[in-house]
Amino acid sequence: MSLAQSPLGRRDDLRAAFGGYLLALADDELVLGHRHSEWTGFAPDIESDVALSSVAQEEIGHARLFYERAGDLLGGTPDDLAYGRAPDGFRNAVLVERPNGDWGFTIVRMFLYDRADAVRLDALAGGPVEPLADLAKTLRREEKYHLLYGEQWLRRLAGASGSSKARVQEALDSAWVEAESLFDPVDGHEGLVAAGVIPTAPDAQRAMWSGQVDVILEAIGLRVPEGRRLPKGRPGGVDGHVRDLNGRAGRHTADLRILLEEMTSVWRTEPGAKW
Amino acid sequence: MVTQAGPTEQAIWEVLRTINDPELPIAITDLGLIREVEVEGARARVTMVPTFSACPAIGVIRQDIRARVLTLPGVEEVEVELSFAEPWTMKRMTERGREQLRQHGLSVPPRLGGGEVTCPFCGSTNTTLENPFGTTLCRAIYYCRDCKNPIERFRSPSD
Numbered sequence: 001m002s003l004a005q006s007p008l009g010r011r012d013d014l015r016a017a018f019g020g021y022l023l024a025l026a027d028d029e030l031v032l033g034h035r036h037s038e039w040t041g042f043a044p045d046i047e048s049d050v051a052l053s054s055v056a057q058e059e060i061g062h063a064r065l066f067y068e069r070a071g072d073l074l075g076g077t078p079d080d081l082a083y084g085r086a087p088d089g090f091r092n093a094v095l096v097e098r099p100n101g102d103w104g105f106t107i108v109r110m111f112l113y114d115r116a117d118a119v120r121l122d123a124l125a126g127g128p129v130e131p132l133a134d135l136a137k138t139l140r141r142e143e144k145y146h147l148l149y150g151e152q153w154l155r156r157l158a159g160a161s162g163s164s165k166a167r168v169q170e171a172l173d174s175a176w177v178e179a180e181s182l183f184d185p186v187d188g189h190e191g192l193v194a195a196g197v198i199p200t201a202p203d204a205q206r207a208m209w210s211g212q213v214d215v216i217l218e219a220i221g222l223r224v225p226e227g228r229r230l231p232k233g234r235p236g237g238v239d240g241h242v243r244d245l246n247g248r249a250g251r252h253t254a255d256l257r258i259l260l261e262e263m264t265s266v267w268r269t270e271p272g273a274k275w
Numbered sequence: 276m277v278t279q280a281g282p283t284e285q286a287i288w289e290v291l292r293t294i295n296d297p298e299l300p301i302a303i304t305d306l307g308l309i310r311e312v313e314v315e316g317a318r319a320r321v322t323m324v325p326t327f328s329a330c331p332a333i334g335v336i337r338q339d340i341r342a343r344v345l346t347l348p349g350v351e352e353v354e355v356e357l358s359f360a361e362p363w364t365m366k367r368m369t370e371r372g373r374e375q376l377r378q379h380g381l382s383v384p385p386r387l388g389g390g391e392v393t394c395p396f397c398g399s400t401n402t403t404l405e406n407p408f409g410t411t412l413c414r415a416i417y418y419c420r421d422c423k424n425p426i427e428r429f430r431s432p433s434d
Contacts, residue, residue, distance in 0.1 A: 047405065047406040047408075050406060050408050050410075050416075051408040053408075054408035054409075054412060055408070057329060057331065057412065058327070058329040058412060059329075060329070061328060062328065062329055064329075065328060065329075134359040134360050135328075135359050138362060138432070141362060142327055142432045142433075144433035145407050145408070149408070
């Protein structure tokens, strides 16, 4: 069954909103995949180097699959969508565009993100849009390795001696608010939930995520940060201006612009180039 | 009017059996990547189930399939579609495929899942996981405590 034959049917509003939602998922995977790939050659040991490179390869591959399906609804090839948009056209959560910082932040972000990804893949897998449900079930099996890997490292860092635990706690505290924003809605999200296209509302998904994450953090001996979530995002610097950040609405940090400038440089020099 | 007969599904399957995975020395049919072959006149349609959806070899395999099936008499169009309707599991791999991967030096799980990680060099099961990620998405790295060799273990997506 194609997307057109699904419950999205002839509802243009739902098709546009769902295309936007898939774009957000693809952007999350692409941008985080790019961040993970920055560890290639620099990770703390050779095993982590191989692991992060593999996870990066996989996230970027998943992004491609979501871009294909977003393109079916919105137009454009995966390359057009990945390389051809300005930063404010990206719908990724701000969390994934933050620079890697130290290994602790990378692991904390990976753990929080992959847990969130699992929740939304579960929702899509149980949804009525068959091609997306099939895809979500496939990705979920692959992502399980990422989940285990992130959790294992988190446990290791939290249980290590010296400043390790304090640093990982600090990373957790700084990532927390933006991790909650992974569940911020895209344009038209309410309509998608009302029509049953996405079976679980963002707040319910966030609550599921938080429930799972809290249990693991407590078991590992880390403090669950206080919910400091501000409804309209939080102030941050964008090109020197302070404004509300909201990745799902295209309001990003300067870090995304820098990342995209690097990532799209070949494509911009020679559009359509293959390498 | 004389119409040329299109290819048979069987002829296409035979061609597919001669195409190897670019990263593993086994045929894509032994790896269980092909789900269905359909023929409609001069049009052939091959449905593929990738082991890992992000495997970078998928593009090469699709190209290979297209190029090779197009050499069959009567074929004018070849479509290679990816399907996620049913997952790739070890069950899709043939016994011959498993044996070829073992010959290649990989440790290979049984087709019905589970099983200990056996060292392909000395046969010991005194092995330990070094890294759930390896040189390709479908491999993990183990270590043999008896013969002290690192082991590449074929892995499938997790259930």
